[in-house]
Amino acid sequence: MNLATIPLLIVALLLLSSTHPEVDSVELVLTGPHQVDDQTGALIIGSAEVTVPADGRLSGPIYVIGGELVVEGAIDLDVTQLAGTVTIAPGAVIAGELHHIGGTQVVSDTATIGRQTTLVWVPADEGPIAGYLPMVALVLLLALVGSRLTRKRSAALGNVADAIAHHPVVTVTVGALLTLTFIAVFVFMAFTLILIPVAVIGGIIGLVTVAYGVIGWGHLLGRRLSHLSQSRATALGVTAFFVLVELVSWIPLVGDLAVIGALGAGLGAVVLTYYGATRFKPEALPD
Amino acid sequence: MTAGVITDRRFVTGVGYFIYIAVLSAGYYYNLTFVQLGMIDLGTRLVGMSRSDVSMVMAGMAVSALVVAVVTGVVMDRRGWSSELRTKFRLLFAVIALQTALTVLAPLVATPAQFVVWVMVCSITIGAGIPVTFSLMIDFIPIRHRGHVAAAVAGLAFFAAALYPLEWRIEEFAVVMVWAMVPAVAVLGLVSFRRFAFVDQLARQYQRFGVGRFCRPVPIRTASFTFWALVAVMFAVFFIDSLGFLRIVDTAAYISTSWQSPDVGTRLFIGVSHLVGAVMAGVLYMSLGRRWLMFAVLGLFAFTHLLYTSHLVTAPGGIDPPLVLPLFYVLAVSFYTTLNFALWPDLSTPANIGTHTALGVGIAGWLASFLSTALALYSHGAGWSLLTHLRYVNALALLLAVSLPVALYLRRWKTLVVVGDPR
Numbered sequence: 001m002n003l004a005t006i007p008l009l010i011v012a013l014l015l016l017s018s019t020h021p022e023v024d025s026v027e028l029v030l031t032g033p034h035q036v037d038d039q040t041g042a043l044i045i046g047s048a049e050v051t052v053p054a055d056g057r058l059s060g061p062i063y064v065i066g067g068e069l070v071v072e073g074a075i076d077l078d079v080t081q082l083a084g085t086v087t088i089a090p091g092a093v094i095a096g097e098l099h100h101i102g103g104t105q106v107v108s109d110t111a112t113i114g115r116q117t118t119l120v121w122v123p124a125d126e127g128p129i130a131g132y133l134p135m136v137a138l139v140l141l142l143a144l145v146g147s148r149l150t151r152k153r154s155a156a157l158g159n160v161a162d163a164i165a166h167h168p169v170v171t172v173t174v175g176a177l178l179t180l181t182f183i184a185v186f187v188f189m190a191f192t193l194i195l196i197p198v199a200v201i202g203g204i205i206g207l208v209t210v211a212y213g214v215i216g217w218g219h220l221l222g223r224r225l226s227h228l229s230q231s232r233a234t235a236l237g238v239t240a241f242f243v244l245v246e247l248v249s250w251i252p253l254v255g256d257l258a259v260i261g262a263l264g265a266g267l268g269a270v271v272l273t274y275y276g277a278t279r280f281k282p283e284a285l286p287d
Numbered sequence: 288m289t290a291g292v293i294t295d296r297r298f299v300t301g302v303g304y305f306i307y308i309a310v311l312s313a314g315y316y317y318n319l320t321f322v323q324l325g326m327i328d329l330g331t332r333l334v335g336m337s338r339s340d341v342s343m344v345m346a347g348m349a350v351s352a353l354v355v356a357v358v359t360g361v362v363m364d365r366r367g368w369s370s371e372l373r374t375k376f377r378l379l380f381a382v383i384a385l386q387t388a389l390t391v392l393a394p395l396v397a398t399p400a401q402f403v404v405w406v407m408v409c410s411i412t413i414g415a416g417i418p419v420t421f422s423l424m425i426d427f428i429p430i431r432h433r434g435h436v437a438a439a440v441a442g443l444a445f446f447a448a449a450l451y452p453l454e455w456r457i458e459e460f461a462v463v464m465v466w467a468m469v470p471a472v473a474v475l476g477l478v479s480f481r482r483f484a485f486v487d488q489l490a491r492q493y494q495r496f497g498v499g500r501f502c503r504p505v506p507i508r509t510a511s512f513t514f515w516a517l518v519a520v521m522f523a524v525f526f527i528d529s530l531g532f533l534r535i536v537d538t539a540a541y542i543s544t545s546w547q548s549p550d551v552g553t554r555l556f557i558g559v560s561h562l563v564g565a566v567m568a569g570v571l572y573m574s575l576g577r578r579w580l581m582f583a584v585l586g587l588f589a590f591t592h593l594l595y596t597s598h599l600v601t602a603p604g605g606i607d608p609p610l611v612l613p614l615f616y617v618l619a620v621s622f623y624t625t626l627n628f629a630l631w632p633d634l635s636t637p638a639n640i641g642t643h644t645a646l647g648v649g650i651a652g653w654l655a656s657f658l659s660t661a662l663a664l665y666s667h668g669a670g671w672s673l674l675t676h677l678r679y680v681n682a683l684a685l686l687l688a689v690s691l692p693v694a695l696y697l698r699r700w701k702t703l704v705v706v707g708d709p710r
Contacts, residue, residue: 278703282575286431
């Protein structure tokens with residue numbers, strides 16, 4: 001499975017749960033060519049090529065997040081395209097809505113479509129400064145939170161920073177394991193449909209934890225700026241962390257791995273210190 | 288570590304590392320491939336028995352191995368053999384010599400009676416081998432490095448098993464195994480019956496390494512709650528493994544993403560994942576307390592099982608499962624195997640390591656497999672569908688996966704935040 005489709009998969013599941021609460025099952029087609037002529041639940045198309053033949057009739061909604069969908073038969077509910085290619089052949093029938101959000105779409109003039117909508121993206125002015133605006137906003141936000149946390153809970157941030165500095169192997173290992181496991185758990189939960197809210201909340205907690213880890217890194221880097229106040233040093237450290245991440249990520253492969261490792265170390269440090277509530281002390285082992 | 292050993296001129300200790308990793312990884316590889324897979328091929332294809340009959344014989348082997356392991360372990364402790372390296376070498380020599388003979392004879396087994404006898408003799412060698420090999424840890428490996436060494440053993444054994452390029456047929460196994468075992472028998476015979484200075488030096492190391500990590504400052508008794516709680520948790524891990532996976536992985540669709548896949552790329556992915564998983568497990572073993580280790584293993588295993596059963600229930604027929612399934616399975620197996628190698632010696636002293644390793648590995652490993660195999664056969668005989676069978680396993684897996692880690696984390700959080708314990 002293409003990892004880039006995971007965010008789209010989550011979006012598709014969210015759309016499904018909000019627009020079709022009556023649907024009680026979902027099928028994900030990941031790879032390879034498939035001919036589907038009968039489907040009652042929802043169908044999500046990953047990197048596969050799916051054809052609905054002329055005599056086929058699907059009564060569940062369809063979400064295209066990659067790959068290709070060719071409709072020659074009939075679909076009773078909506079088709080929502082987030083990416084990939086959708087081809088509506090002559091004579092095909094879509095009784096619901098054909099919703100185009102992204103990807104390539106080819107619709108025959110002789111096809112019957114209940115309703116057709118297209119979400120038009122107005123591209124922002126992608127100048128060199130505008131491109132970095134979200135990043136700058138994130139840096140400012142985390143620097144601000146880091147500065148405030150340093151004033152209010154300096155010891156907690158210190159515990160996170162110490163864990164990163166003194167136990168990098170353990171924190172990276174724990175961070176990597178948690179990331180891998182919880183991404184799988186949340187995607188898995190989302191597939192149950194009922195647990196989508198839990199998966200969303202879990203995802204948000206995960207992102208906040210990663211952000212806390214980044215602030216921990218900022219606190220660690222800020223310690224080297226002894227001439228500044230602690231809170232300013234943390235804010236500057238957070239900024240320095242982002243600059244370093246940006247620079248390192250230019251190195252092919254190794255750079256990306258280093259960035260993932262750094263974020264994993266932050267995440268692992270936060271979890272191992274119980275969000276900074278205690279110092280992480282590995283088991284004392286005799287020689 | 289090896290570099291440090293060489294710098295310190297403690298070559299002998301380095302030799303101990305090498306011997307331990309070689310013996311345990313080769314032994315585990317033998318168990319993984321020749322015993323687990325080769326025996327099924329021998330019983331079903333060469334002898335012509337049904338799969339369920341072979342399963343019953345293997346279940347008998349598990350019980351027999353457990354009994355032999357416990358008897359051997361207790362005898363080793365009572366006679367002081369657990370802390371006599373040369374005696375352990377001699378026992379190991381006898382075990383491997385007998386296993387070599389069994390391996391040579393394996394392709395000649397032709398009738399069910401011969402098969403049963405062959406399996407039972409095999410179970411004696413496996414049972415005796417458990418306390419002998421697992422107790423070598425106290426002679427060779429300092430506590431500080433047991434996690435890493437256990438990871439090396441598990442990673443190497445699984446990596447080799449995943450990349451093994453031949454068909455899973457007893458004849459080919461036997462040839463390869465005999466070629467590998469004969470030199471090992473010769474070397475073991477040499478160090479067992481002739482005196483070498485380095486062996487004498489290795490034999491004294493248990494005085495420093497012997498008392499396990501969890502036995503300091505107070506040794507854990509065999510009759511203690513701690514010991515049996517850990518046996519129970521490891522039993523649950525092995526039980527879930529056997530009850531669910533042995534039946535699932537037997538399904539044709541999953542073979543393409545297992546270590547029996549014909550695709551080298553898939554096998555390489557699995558082999559490398561085993562190495563990475565073992566290294567992660569080794570790092571965590573050295574850093575975390577035993578309760579967190581246990582629950583990490585249990586949670587990982589239960590979640591993996593859930594992934595497989597859900598895929599089985601929801602995926603359309605004939606579609607290969609995504610590689611995330613074997614990835615988690617491999618991680619889980621590497622975790623519990625690494626833990627299994629390091630845990631029992633760390634729960635022991637030289638006075639009880641034979642008994643503890645025999646009970647730990649025997650009950651958690653062999654008895655769990657026996658019970659789950661018997662239960663799986665019972666469910667099959669009672670007419671349960673695969674789905675019904677898996678629903679029970681799933682319920683168990685879900686319960687363990689969710690409740691235990693959450694309870695543990697909340698308990699610690701309560702201690703830290705509500706009670707205000709600064710530790």
